[in-house]
Amino acid sequence: xxxxxxxxxxxxxxxxxxxxxxxxxxxxxxxxxxxxxxxxxxxxxxxxxxxxxxxxxxxxxxxxxxxxxxxxxxxxxxxxxxxxxxxxxxxxxxxxxxxxxxxxxxxxxxxxxxxxxxxxxxxxxxxxxxxxxxxxxxxxxxxxxxxxxxxxxxxxxxxxxxxxxxxxxxxxxxxxxxxxxxxxxxxxxxxxxxxxxxxxxxxxxxxxxxxxxxxxxxxxxxxxxxxxxxxxxxxxxxxxxxxxxxxxxxxxxxxxxxxxxxxxxxxxxxxxxxxxxxxxxxxxxxxxxxxxxxxxxxxxxxxxxxxxxxxxxxxxxxxxxxxxxxxxxxxxxxxxxxxxxxxxxxxxxxxxxxxxxxxxxxxxxxxxxxxx
Amino acid sequence: xxxxxxxxxxxxxxxxxxxxxxxxxxxxxxxxxxxxxxxxxxxxxxxxxxxxxxxxxxxxxxxxxxxxxxxxxxxxxxxxxxxxxxxxxxxxxxxxxxxxxxxxxxxxxxxxxxxxxxxxxxxxxxxxxxxxxxxxxxxxxxxxxxxxxxxxxxxxxxxxxxxxxxxxxxxxxxxxxxxxxxxxxxxxxxxxxxxxxxxxxxxxxxxxxxxxxxxxxxxxxxxxxxxxxxxxxxxxxxxxxxxxxxxxxxxxxxxxxxxxxxxxxxxxxxxxxxxxxxxxxxxxxxxxxxxxxxxxxxxxxxxxxxxxxxxxxxxxxxxxxxxxxxxxxxxxxxxxxxxxxxxxxxxxxxxxxxxxxxxxxxxxxxxxxxxxxxxxxxxxxxxxxxxxxxxxxxxxxxxxxxxxxxxxxxxxxxxxxxxxxxxxxxxxxxxxxxxxxxxxxxxxxxxxxxxxxxxxxxxxxxxxxxxxxxxxxxxxxxxxxxxxxxxxxxxxxxxxxxxxxxxxxxxxxxxxxxxxxxxxxxxxxxxxxxxxxxxxxxxxxxxxxxxxxxxxxxxxxxxxxxxxxxxxxxxxxxxxxxxxxxxxxxxxxxxxx
Numbered sequence: 001x002x003x004x005x006x007x008x009x010x011x012x013x014x015x016x017x018x019x020x021x022x023x024x025x026x027x028x029x030x031x032x033x034x035x036x037x038x039x040x041x042x043x044x045x046x047x048x049x050x051x052x053x054x055x056x057x058x059x060x061x062x063x064x065x066x067x068x069x070x071x072x073x074x075x076x077x078x079x080x081x082x083x084x085x086x087x088x089x090x091x092x093x094x095x096x097x098x099x100x101x102x103x104x105x106x107x108x109x110x111x112x113x114x115x116x117x118x119x120x121x122x123x124x125x126x127x128x129x130x131x132x133x134x135x136x137x138x139x140x141x142x143x144x145x146x147x148x149x150x151x152x153x154x155x156x157x158x159x160x161x162x163x164x165x166x167x168x169x170x171x172x173x174x175x176x177x178x179x180x181x182x183x184x185x186x187x188x189x190x191x192x193x194x195x196x197x198x199x200x201x202x203x204x205x206x207x208x209x210x211x212x213x214x215x216x217x218x219x220x221x222x223x224x225x226x227x228x229x230x231x232x233x234x235x236x237x238x239x240x241x242x243x244x245x246x247x248x249x250x251x252x253x254x255x256x257x258x259x260x261x262x263x264x265x266x267x268x269x270x271x272x273x274x275x276x277x278x279x280x281x282x283x284x285x286x287x288x289x290x291x292x293x294x295x296x297x298x299x300x301x302x303x304x305x306x307x308x309x310x311x312x313x314x315x316x317x318x319x320x321x322x323x324x325x326x327x328x329x330x331x332x333x334x335x336x337x338x339x340x341x342x343x344x345x346x347x348x349x350x351x352x353x354x355x356x357x358x359x360x361x362x363x364x365x366x367x368x369x370x371x372x
Numbered sequence: 373x374x375x376x377x378x379x380x381x382x383x384x385x386x387x388x389x390x391x392x393x394x395x396x397x398x399x400x401x402x403x404x405x406x407x408x409x410x411x412x413x414x415x416x417x418x419x420x421x422x423x424x425x426x427x428x429x430x431x432x433x434x435x436x437x438x439x440x441x442x443x444x445x446x447x448x449x450x451x452x453x454x455x456x457x458x459x460x461x462x463x464x465x466x467x468x469x470x471x472x473x474x475x476x477x478x479x480x481x482x483x484x485x486x487x488x489x490x491x492x493x494x495x496x497x498x499x500x501x502x503x504x505x506x507x508x509x510x511x512x513x514x515x516x517x518x519x520x521x522x523x524x525x526x527x528x529x530x531x532x533x534x535x536x537x538x539x540x541x542x543x544x545x546x547x548x549x550x551x552x553x554x555x556x557x558x559x560x561x562x563x564x565x566x567x568x569x570x571x572x573x574x575x576x577x578x579x580x581x582x583x584x585x586x587x588x589x590x591x592x593x594x595x596x597x598x599x600x601x602x603x604x605x606x607x608x609x610x611x612x613x614x615x616x617x618x619x620x621x622x623x624x625x626x627x628x629x630x631x632x633x634x635x636x637x638x639x640x641x642x643x644x645x646x647x648x649x650x651x652x653x654x655x656x657x658x659x660x661x662x663x664x665x666x667x668x669x670x671x672x673x674x675x676x677x678x679x680x681x682x683x684x685x686x687x688x689x690x691x692x693x694x695x696x697x698x699x700x701x702x703x704x705x706x707x708x709x710x711x712x713x714x715x716x717x718x719x720x721x722x723x724x725x726x727x728x729x730x731x732x733x734x735x736x737x738x739x740x741x742x743x744x745x746x747x748x749x750x751x752x753x754x755x756x757x758x759x760x761x762x763x764x765x766x767x768x769x770x771x772x773x774x775x776x777x778x779x780x781x782x783x784x785x786x787x788x789x790x791x792x793x794x795x796x797x798x799x800x801x802x803x804x805x806x807x808x809x810x811x812x813x814x815x816x817x818x819x820x821x822x823x824x825x826x827x828x829x830x831x832x833x834x835x836x837x838x839x840x841x842x843x844x845x846x847x848x849x850x851x852x853x854x855x856x857x858x859x860x861x862x863x864x865x866x867x868x869x870x871x872x873x874x875x876x877x878x879x880x881x882x883x884x885x886x887x888x889x890x891x892x893x894x895x896x897x898x899x900x901x902x903x904x905x906x907x908x909x910x911x912x913x914x915x916x917x918x919x920x921x922x923x924x925x926x927x928x929x930x931x932x933x934x935x936x937x938x939x940x941x942x943x944x945x946x947x948x949x950x951x952x953x954x955x956x957x958x959x960x961x962x963x964x965x
Contacts, residue, residue, distance in 0.1 A: 024509070024512040024546075025507070025545055026545075046508070158720045158721070159720045221709060222716050223712065225716075234679070234690075234691040234692075235494055235679060235684070235685060235687065235688050236719055237517060240516055240517065252716070253712075253714075253716035253717050254710075254714075254717070281518070282719060282720060282722065321717070321721070321725070321726075321731070322714070322728055323728045325717075343727065343963075344963065345732075345799045346799075347725065363727055365723055365724055
């Protein structure tokens with residue numbers, strides 16, 4: 001029995017989801033194992049020390065370094081505002097006085113009697129790590145983050161750009177086979193738009209300008225993708241682009257209707273908060289983009305077996321390469337012998353009865369299994 | 373090594389896993405069958421052994437033998453189940469994406485970037501103290517991109533130490549996890565100020581696989597990229613490329629250590645060069661990488677172009693060659709938009725294969741560019757100092773590359789061997805011959821051959837255990853002679869006679885811009901006398917007569933009057949007509965048999 005050709009992307013209305021969240025530096029974890037968290041909730045926080053600024057105060061006041069201490073207006077530990085006086089000499093009878101002002105807001109950290117410098121520290125930057133998905137904390141990673149588990153819907157795309165974002169799902173076209181015209185995009189601030197078969201460069205830009213958090217579409221052209229990210233993507237390692245909206249493609253490049261199953265699931269979730277991520281890495285250790293809508297926290301110890309990927313007579317499949325790219329059908333035969341195809345290559349094929357009625361020969365490598 | 377009656381060997385490529393069966397028949401080893409299946413490095417499998425099992429299942433179905441028991445290959449063979457020897461090679465880890473760190477972005481970081489690019493890597497990010505990012509942003513970036521390897525540089529000799537220690541601390545904080553997980557430590561090459569080496573080692577050596585080499589920018593005005601390049605190349609070959617999810621499980625199945633695919637192919641190329649007694653150029657073109665090997669005299673060189681390939685790396689070939697560079701090899705009008713979309717679709721679904729003739733022509737056009745670019749890379753690196761005895765280590769190779777001339781001499785080249793799916797499984801052998809001729813532009817008289825079913829990797833690893841068995845199968849079943857290309861070096865005006873030839877009982881004139889095929893079957897030889905036009909050379913010197921023997925093969929003799937360097941017509945209609953004419957002349961046009 002032939003096992004496993006191209007596995008289908010996951011499209012599941014209900015599955016167990018597990019997300020590991022880690023701070024980029026050590027900090028404080030704000031949740032405990034067992035806590036329920038919302039997608040926007042901060043689960044960990046770190047303080048990045050502010051920049052240090054050095055002021056040559058003794059030199060500016062024409063003092064010896066060891067004399068500076070007596071002329072401080074602000075002492076170590078005190079806060080200062082930008083422009084505020086931090087040291088001053090009185091001069092003769094209060095005339096000809098000299099002052100040194102702080103160039104930044106922050107704290108006086110140190111006054112050196114050796115150099116006569118005052119070191120100021122700008123306020124720390126707070127780095128907050130959000131849960132991204134609503135669910136239950138199942139593990140705390142000390143000083144770094146947490147693992148969150150939930151039950152919900154998961155749709156994997158084939159390719160994406162842009163990182164994590166969250167927004168309410170909103171249908172932007174009537175059906176999975178309709179492209180998204182730029183003219184149909186109005187106010188969509190914070191939304192994740194569900195489009196159909198394609199979106200051109202103008203529609204993508206318009207959606208981003210209108211404040212959409214994300215755009216999920218059946219296909220885009222290479223040209224539209226290049227225009228949106230601003231360069232030609234060589235190897236498929238994405239997710240870090242400086243773009244205002246995350247773009248997730250579910251089928252491929254060109255113009256392809258969104259698979260009906262994907263469309264139906266996304267539309268059924270319209271109005272729900274989706275957590276999306278366009279990060280893609282197509283190489284050993286693949287990462288595919290994701291759209292997640294969580295429903296409830298997973299029960300403790302609940303696990304889900306991966307569906308078995310077996311290509312058999314009767315399997316529902318989708319063709320993933322020309323000349324029948326995108327067509328759906330069922331396997332009617334799996335001849336074991338090598339068969340000559342149109343290119344004159346001899347390969348293993350499947351006979352597939354397409355939904356549109358005709359029966360075609362397709363190399364097994366060009367079939368994607370559809371989970372039923 | 374005990375008697376091995378039945379041998380199974382697999383090659384886990386980035387895209388396809390290939391299995392072959394070799395058995396002892398009538399006292400000799402013969403190839404009995406081949407099976408393949410997509411490599412399974414993607415969820416839900418994330419385990420390369422699933423693809424191995426699938427390829428073995430196909431091998432079972434096609435040969436009627438049984439190898440699998442309890443979800444794995446049975447060794448040794450008992451009751452006709454399993455194999456006495458199971459071996460494997462791997463390049464499933466795919467391409468090489470690197471992170472580079474330096475002190476100043478336009479100085480040491482730029483030198484480091486050049487070293488990485490020269491080793492065939494793609495640099496996904498450059499981290500330097502003046503890159504305008506905060507540390508936490510750098511850390512988040514390092515974690516997100518999951519580099520395969522990190523090259524640390526910075527500080528001239530006698531220069532900064534602290535910045536390098538800071539960079540090491542940054543890596544510790546980022547705690548980069550290698551993308552292929554368990555039991556694998558991230559390779560980090562340190563090529564910065566030697567005064568900081570010890571400190572960097574103290575910070576990093578417990579956490580990563582650290583290798584220190586000479587400073588790649590010892591002085592501001594001097595670069596020394598060789599040692600870093602060589603280290604990148606070696607670590608990629610030994611540690612990154614063969615790794616894949618499930619690799620540790622595969623190691624428990626095999627009878628000998630898993631060998632990286634380029635290493636295995638390199639073994640066979642060297643054996644082939646000895647056997648043939650000729651200068652040999654060989655190529656293995658895969659989904660993620662293209663490996664080029666050459667033996668000139670006693671010099672063996674191997675380069676791995678880590679991001680030139682036909683599936684995972686296909687859009688990198690597009691980025692390097694441009695749509696126009698690929699389109700020029702297609703004998704039909706193709707819109708750039710359509711071409712780009714098709715290649716993107718191949719990138720996101722790398723295990724698919726062409727089903728329509730136009731899709732096949734596009735893939736073969738990409739192959740020409742991937743081969744050409746990989747060959748250019750090889751020529752640049754396979755260099756040495758003229759008149760100086762060459763050492764055979766890669767380190768010396770790279771050190772000398774900066775000042776030496778290339779050792780690749782296309783006129784002295786005797787044999788080109790093509791391996792990899794697109795060449796070994798081209799529906800017509802003529803297509804493989806033309807792809808290699810177009811990409812490498814051999815000069816003079818050069819034989820062509822292909823690996824019959826893409827099994828040089830498996831034979832290479834077999835050679836490490838049973839060299840005689842490997843050579844027997846190589847001679848009988850692996851190398852398929854395609855014939856001989858005769859190509860005068862130099863250029864002439866379209867239509868001018870470039871060569872007057874006599875081959876066996878045939879004679880004729882070859883004109884500039886013409887490709888002519890003469891049948892000469894495999895195993896046959898013919899005496900040849902070649903008179904090139906004045907100013908052109910077929911191996912005896914400009915305008916001088918060449919007399920010798922040419923060998924036949926699946927294609928025969930290709931008389932190539934297209935000139936060297938090969939130039940295609942600039943006008944689109946003329947180009948399409950010319951490509952079609954050449955493909956038909958060579959018998960390489962699909963669907964028109």
